[in-house]
Amino acid sequence: MNRKLTSNHGFFSSLTQWWRNRLPIPSYGGWVLLGIALSFFGAATNTMAGWLYVLSGTSLALAGLNIVIASQTVKKLTIKRLPIEPISAGDELLLELAVTNPSKSSKNFIEIVDPLPFVSSKAVHSSIESLYPQETKKITYYAQVDRRGIYHWSGLDIKSAAPIGLFYARKRRNLEARAIVYPQIIPLKSSPLIDNLGREQTQQQQSERLYHNATEGVxxxxxxxxxxxxxxxxxxxxxxxxxxxxxxxxxxITGGEQIIICLDNNQSWEQELFERAVIAAASLYFYCSRQQLDVKLWTAKTNTIKGNHVVLEALAAIQPRQGDQDLEIPSEPLVWLSNNPHTLKSLPQGSRWMLFLGENNDLSREQNVSSSGLIYQSSNSLENILQKPLKL
Incomplete structure (x- = not known):
């Protein structure tokens, strides 16, 4: 019984979508007008009164006029989606559409519906009262995006009830959209993970700073x-x-200092912990960039990459369990971000690490667990942990 109900519901839903995309749908006033027209027509058939036929025909003519004009309005409009600039998670995404009327007559009462894919945003309804011949209007609206990612969507609906609002015509336009939402970046003032990465790296960093601060130079x-x-x-x-x-x-003096930040996305992660790890990777990368260090990012999917926009886009798209099981990490000292304590044994000498653990994990039995790394748990502030001194 339940299967039949589900099947019927799916059939009627598909039929409704097909009808809406091809034929105008009456509004409440449209249904009333059709009812009156049919009543007049029935009365005229029984009484053979000509004026009832006139009223019935006039009502049907109004309905037909609304259907034709509304259908032509949604068909003849051209719409273009303007490029979407990347943002960081938590910011508002700016979306812009350019609607053009290429015909020789004005188009009125236009509504554009953009069904956004973001969890925190509903479909956006934008209205245009009138659009003159050859006129282009820009529609601007914002969407709150709280989670990083690369979002793709294509559907966009144009609706119109011109000229008197009795019938709504709708047409689906396939306009490809791509929005990149970068992870949040914490403006770190210090980073013990970076500042204490490898003895040679630290010495080179100090010598380079001394050189830049010198008044006479070499x-x-x-x-x-x-x-x-x-x-x-x-x-x-x-x-x-x-x-x-x-x-x-x-x-x-050319500094040969190179820092590699590695995000271990080859493991299974708790989603919220993985999001914190991505934020940590982005924050550490840009901390190094502000310090004018040669910094790179390594992940199981992308291998080693560098460049601000390349790294941010990779971190926007990254997900857990990407890559092969047998991975070769870089051989030089690195900063390792993972949720698996067993991976620490295979790190190159001089590396630093940060573990993202759930509430049920306990590393108190591990020896020297805090000597070369940090441990993040959801009860702590990520910003404070990233700037916490190491116990070397």
Missing amino acids: TKALRQYRFGDPPRLIHWRSSARFGELQVRELET
Whole structure:
């Protein structure tokens, strides 16, 4: 019995969708007008009164006029979706449509319905009262998006009840849309995971900072002063000896420091913990970028990538359980983000790690568990944990 009801419900739903996409649907006023027209026609048939035929025909003519004009309105309009700029999770997504009337007559009472795929947003209804011939109007609206991801959708409906609102015509337009929602980025002031990554990396970082903070730099050679050279580069002792201005050429120190942030998405994750791990990966990556470090991101699906937009798009699309079981992680010291404590044994020497554990996990029995990494649990603030000093 239940199967028959479900089957009938699906049939009627499909029939209703087919009808709406091809034929106008009467509004409440349309149903009333059709009822009056049929009543007049029935009365005229019984009484053979001509004026009843006139009233019935006039009512049906109004209904037919509304059907034709509404159908032509939704068919002749052209609509274009403008490019969607990426945002971060928690922000509002700006959506823009350009609606054009290419015909020689005005189009009135237009409604556009955009069924958004976001969980926190419902379908957006936008209205245009009138659109003159050859006129283009831009429709702008916003959608709140709370979760990262790459969203695709194509359906968009144009509806009209012109000219008197008795019948609604609807036409589905397939306009491809793609919205990229980046993960949130925490503006870290410090990061012990990065600052203590490998002895060689730390020494190189300190030497590079000393170099950039030095007022004299490392002198490679002396040459004659040329117009435009900074006065601070003038070597006054040599200038006095040679009788002309001498300028120091500073040696350029190229830092070979490379930091790889690895997100272990080859495991099964609790969804909320995985979202926190993605935020941590993005925050650590941009912390390194602000420190002018050579930073890369590694995941089981993308392998090693770099570049702000490339990394953000990869983190927007990333999901758990992507990649092969037998993965080779980079051999140099890295920052490892995972929910599996057993993966720590295979990390290169000098690596740092951060574990994202559920409430039921307990690592208190592990030895030296806090010596080279951090542990995140849902009861703690991710921002505070990422800036927590390591017990080295």
